[in-house]
Amino acid sequence: MKARIIVMPKKTVLDPQGKTVKHALESMNFRGIKDVRIGKFMEIELEGGNKAELQKKIDEACHKLLSNPVIEEYTFEIHE
Amino acid sequence: MKFGIVQFPGSNCDQDAYHALADVLGQPVRYIWHKDTTLGDVDCVVVPGGFSYGDYLRTGAIARFSPAMKAVMEHAKSGGLVLGICNGFQILCEAHLLPGALIRNRGLKLICEHVHLRVETIDSPFTSAARKGQVLRIPIAHGEGNYFAEPKVIEQLQREDRVLLRYCTKDGQITDAANPNGSLDNIAGICNETRNVFGLMPHPERACEKLLGSEDGRVILEGVLRMTVTAAP
Numbered sequence: 001m002k003a004r005i006i007v008m009p010k011k012t013v014l015d016p017q018g019k020t021v022k023h024a025l026e027s028m029n030f031r032g033i034k035d036v037r038i039g040k041f042m043e044i045e046l047e048g049g050n051k052a053e054l055q056k057k058i059d060e061a062c063h064k065l066l067s068n069p070v071i072e073e074y075t076f077e078i079h080e
Numbered sequence: 081m082k083f084g085i086v087q088f089p090g091s092n093c094d095q096d097a098y099h100a101l102a103d104v105l106g107q108p109v110r111y112i113w114h115k116d117t118t119l120g121d122v123d124c125v126v127v128p129g130g131f132s133y134g135d136y137l138r139t140g141a142i143a144r145f146s147p148a149m150k151a152v153m154e155h156a157k158s159g160g161l162v163l164g165i166c167n168g169f170q171i172l173c174e175a176h177l178l179p180g181a182l183i184r185n186r187g188l189k190l191i192c193e194h195v196h197l198r199v200e201t202i203d204s205p206f207t208s209a210a211r212k213g214q215v216l217r218i219p220i221a222h223g224e225g226n227y228f229a230e231p232k233v234i235e236q237l238q239r240e241d242r243v244l245l246r247y248c249t250k251d252g253q254i255t256d257a258a259n260p261n262g263s264l265d266n267i268a269g270i271c272n273e274t275r276n277v278f279g280l281m282p283h284p285e286r287a288c289e290k291l292l293g294s295e296d297g298r299v300i301l302e303g304v305l306r307m308t309v310t311a312a313p
Contacts, residue, residue: 013183
């Protein structure tokens, strides 16, 4: 089993990386770009077990360590 | 005043802090290894700059869970002094000893230069030796020093007079041009509610001798020395 986690900067937080990449894409003539935000993708391999319990554990890990709730938000999925 | 300096794998300003406190100010100083579970009899803990645990995941995110930080948090809660410099400030924010977070500089670059800072309040041990409005010239060296917090937190910091230092011009004006990293409200350093925990991005320990181009950092460390030492529990 694997947990796939996406951590993104909150909308209210300035994302200087996203901004810079947006400018680079524009200077390469990629048109129609409204915004770019850059986050993190994490994959955690799990030994397996009860899915509801794993959900709870991963949620706790995301909240405590994998993201900083002051500046980031996260989503995750657990795959068989 | 007995000082302890926490050493994480990747700390690199620990020896600068040691030099400033022991050799320049003549204070007893000891290192605290990140795996230590107690701080011993130190009065003031310095969480130094560097790249603790390689800054993996986020700056300060891993260090915050080290055994030494658990002891630092207890020390802080019992009223002990804690000074977090640069990476140390980032760690204190991750540990929720201070509110907010330090995000990537708005220009994305790591900035290493002397900046000017205005002392916003002298109501803290760390600024008690300064004058209100005094302008200090102290170096910064960081890629992630852009202070962010929700508007209500910024308001609270302001209301409770907890912003100790702001980036300013040479003559003490708070302007956007004097803001090196995009920090909200030009914030360079803040303290906690009980004013015994202070985090700042600039490096006072690197500005304690004329030879290094500025002695202005001494005022911060000397403020700490003014504190009467309360016995640790």
